[in-house]
Amino acid sequence: MTGRDGGAPLERLGNAPVVVLVRPQLADNIGATARAMANGGLFDLRLVAPRDGWPQERAWRTASGADRILDCASLHDSVADAVADLHHVYATCPRPRHIVKPVLTARGAAAEMRQVCARDLKVGLLFGPERAGLDNDDMACADALVRFPLNPAFMSLNLGQAVLVMAYEWWMAEDQTVPRRLMTNETRVATKGELENFLGHLVRELDDCGFLHNLPKRPGMVRNIRHFFERGEVTEQELRTLHGVVSELAHGHARRGRQKNGN
Amino acid sequence: MTGRDGGAPLERLGNAPVVVLVRPQLADNIGATARAMANGGLFDLRLVAPRDGWPQERAWRTASGADRILDCASLHDSVADAVADLHHVYATCPRPRHIVKPVLTARGAAAEMRQVCARDLKVGLLFGPERAGLDNDDMACADALVRFPLNPAFMSLNLGQAVLVMAYEWWMAEDQTVPRRLMTNETRVATKGELENFLGHLVRELDDCGFLHNLPKRPGMVRNIRHFFERGEVTEQELRTLHGVVSELAHGHARRGRQKNGN
Numbered sequence: 422m423t424g425r426d427g428g429a430p431l432e433r434l435g436n437a438p439v440v441v442l443v444r445p446q447l448a449d450n451i452g453a454t455a456r457a458m459a460n461g462g463l464f465d466l467r468l469v470a471p472r473d474g475w476p477q478e479r480a481w482r483t484a485s486g487a488d489r490i491l492d493c494a495s496l497h498d499s500v501a502d503a504v505a506d507l508h509h510v511y512a513t514c515p516r517p518r519h520i521v522k523p524v525l526t527a528r529g530a531a532a533e534m535r536q537v538c539a540r541d542l543k544v545g546l547l548f549g550p551e552r553a554g555l556d557n558d559d560m561a562c563a564d565a566l567v568r569f570p571l572n573p574a575f576m577s578l579n580l581g582q583a584v585l586v587m588a589y590e591w592w593m594a595e596d597q598t599v600p601r602r603l604m605t606n607e608t609r610v611a612t613k614g615e616l617e618n619f620l621g622h623l624v625r626e627l628d629d630c631g632f633l634h635n636l637p638k639r640p641g642m643v644r645n646i647r648h649f650f651e652r653g654e655v656t657e658q659e660l661r662t663l664h665g666v667v668s669e670l671a672h673g674h675a676r677r678g679r680q681k682n683g684n
Numbered sequence: 685m686t687g688r689d690g691g692a693p694l695e696r697l698g699n700a701p702v703v704v705l706v707r708p709q710l711a712d713n714i715g716a717t718a719r720a721m722a723n724g725g726l727f728d729l730r731l732v733a734p735r736d737g738w739p740q741e742r743a744w745r746t747a748s749g750a751d752r753i754l755d756c757a758s759l760h761d762s763v764a765d766a767v768a769d770l771h772h773v774y775a776t777c778p779r780p781r782h783i784v785k786p787v788l789t790a791r792g793a794a795a796e797m798r799q800v801c802a803r804d805l806k807v808g809l810l811f812g813p814e815r816a817g818l819d820n821d822d823m824a825c826a827d828a829l830v831r832f833p834l835n836p837a838f839m840s841l842n843l844g845q846a847v848l849v850m851a852y853e854w855w856m857a858e859d860q861t862v863p864r865r866l867m868t869n870e871t872r873v874a875t876k877g878e879l880e881n882f883l884g885h886l887v888r889e890l891d892d893c894g895f896l897h898n899l900p901k902r903p904g905m906v907r908n909i910r911h912f913f914e915r916g917e918v919t920e921q922e923l924r925t926l927h928g929v930v931s932e933l934a935h936g937h938a939r940r941g942r943q944k945n946g947n
Contacts, residue, residue: 429838457845459838485840521919522867528856529863566867570859571852575692575722577748582720582848589834589849593791596833600792604785604829656784 428488431459438511438534438544438591439465440584441503443559446472446551452483452491453581454548459487461588466494467503472550500547500562508542509534512555512563513583515576520557523565530567531590546587551580608658619660619667620647626671691751694722701774701797701807701854702728703847704766706822709735709814715746715754716844717811722750724851729757730766735813763810763825771805772797775818775826776846778839783820786828793830794853809850814843871921882923882930883910889934 440458445451445468455466468475475496484491497503504510511530525533534544547563549555560566569578569586578586603610624633624643633639655663703721708714708731718729731738738759747754760766767773774793788796797807810826812818823829832841832849841849866873887896887906896902918926 431837434835456838456840460834460841460845462835462837485842487838517867519869520867521869521871521922523864523916524867525864526859526861532863565864569852570861571723571855572697572725574694574725575719575750577719578723579748582723582845585845585848586852589832589852592834596789598789598833600795601786601788601828604780604783604787606782606784608784653786659784 427486428484429459429486431464431487431489433464434462436538436541436543437463437465438538438546439467439507441467441469441497441500441545441547442471442580443469443500443503443547443555444472444550445548445580447580448473448477448479449483450551450580451477451494452480452485452487453579454584455480455484455487455490455494457581457585457588458490459484460585461590461592463588463591464490464493466490467497467545468494469497469500469503471496500559504545504547504562506543507545509537510545510547510563511565511567512547512560513549513587514555514560514566514568515578516554517560517566517568520560522560522563525565525567527567527569527586527590528594530565531587531594533565534591535594548580548583603654603656605656608656611655611657611660615657615660616650616655619663620650622664623667626667630671690749691747692722692749694727694750694752696727697725699801699804699806700726700728701801701809702730702770704730704732704760704763704808704810705734705843706732706763706766706810706818707735707813708811708843710843711736711740711742712746713814713843714740714757715743715748715750716842717847718743718747718750718753718757720844720848720851721753722747723848724853724855726851726854727753727756729753730760730808731757732760732763732766734759763822767808767810767825769806770808772800773808773810773826774828774830775810775823776812776850777823777829777831778817778841780823780829780831783823785823785826788828788830790830790832790849790853791857793828794850794857796828797854798857811843811846866917866919868919871919874918874920874923878920878923879913879918882926883913885927886930889930893934 440454440463442451442454451468451471458464458466476491480491481488511525511534517524537544547555547559549559567587569583571578623646627633633642703717703726705714705717714731714734721727721729739754743754744751774788774797780787800807810818810822812822830850832846834841886909890896896905
């Protein structure tokens with residue numbers, strides 16, 4: 422099996438950056454690049470003079486199903502050729518020296534690329550060879566450099582990881598997912614009325630069993646219990662469970678005792 | 685060489701989340717986890733029942749120098765044991781079903797973990813085994829789940845990549861790098877006065893050579909040239925180069941002609 426007949430049904434999602442791998446050395450990393458691109462909704466891959474030629478079956482094996490990106494990748498002799506039809510080019514670059522160039526964070530670049538793409542301009546994102554990175558001539562082809570903020574004591578990212586960070590930031594730049602939500606699946610968040618109903622049930626049973634017999638302390642104890650149950654969203658299903666828990670704790674022993682004695 | 689004597693001089697950076705790998709299968713992924721943790725400034729790694737035992741030399745080989753994280757990793761029999769001293773636990777989870785739980789994005793979780801850590805509480809971040817992910821009992825140990833927004837057509841991330849996204853977001857949650865800046869290295873951004881000085885030079889030479897001879901059109905042509913040079917920040921060094929370019933274009937031929945004839 423070559424892997425070329427299958428893979429995920431990926432397709433181009435609107436106007437998005439083209440990823441240009443400049444003189445990539447390892448087919449594994451070309452595959453990892455395709456996988457990371459798929460994660461972030463990127464589709465167009467261009468390869469400039471891959472060291473071991475193209476295509477290489479190994480790339481399809483490490484792409485984890487992002488086959489279509491590799492199937493559609495184009496091959497170029499030079500960076501100039503790979504970027505000729507593009508309007509803006511960003512070059513990832515770990516340690517730029519002695520040059521005058523705008524430098525963006527990955528997040529800053531993603532936000533800017535979203536804006537440029539929304540203007541129907543074509544954007545390219547250059548990644549250099551594994552060992553040496555982009556050379557000075559490659560960087561001179563770019564409008565701006567992208568440098569990832571990372572722990573300065575450990576900046577080493579491999580090619581696939583660098584592509585993943587950029588692709589992830591590209592995706593996140595338009596992602597609308599709320600940062601925190603309560604996943605309720607089959608149930609729903611309980612209303613304050615439903616919660617009040619449960620708290621009434623609980624307090625009645627606590628009064629009945631004598632837990633709240635100290636009348637001067639009773640209001641404070643009830644408030645403490647309320648504070649606990651009000652702390653996070655409760656679901657309607659959880660309240661039903663809690664009603665059952667309270668009833669059984671209060672009356673289960675007695676009922677089972679009656680059943681045992683009665684039968 | 686075992687790789688255990690070297691590696692980057694990593695250390696614990698303040699109160700940061702503990703990464704807990706639950707039943708990891710491949711040593712390669714434990715190494716990749718350490719590498720990704722180092723990228724994001726995380727240090728504490730706990731391993732719950734790794735399939736092939738611990739330590740495994742292969743992990744050190746794929747850690748790319750994040751050896752100290754592996755050297756200091758602790759081994760645990762159960763998730764309960766690994767999280768016993770922690771106050772908040774977040775569990776990464778690709779497809780949570782049939783449970784009621786807060787779900788956070790990676791970015792939302794990173795922001796929240798920064799706040800919790802700032803309160804001197806200990807935070808854990810759970811990652812499940814490669815194939816199956818965390819099981820229902822593992823998830824029940826967590827305060828909240830973390831789900832990465834990614835292209836829904838291709839959500840597949842391997843363990844090392846998932847750790848990288850979380851570690852990167854953890855780092856970014858306090859990173860202060862400006863999204864875009866002009867890197868000037870040895871030079872500096874030119875002042876408006878320096879730019880005006882150059883534009884004056886350019887316009888004088890263009891007047892001299894006859895480029896601006898059409899007097900009705902002259903103001904508009906000068907403005908267009910100004911617009912171009914005002915578009916982005918120019919450095920003081922670039923202006924000196926441009927002064928030279930203008931002088932040489934205007935007088936170089938004539939001077940070289942004189943020298944040739946004179947000598």
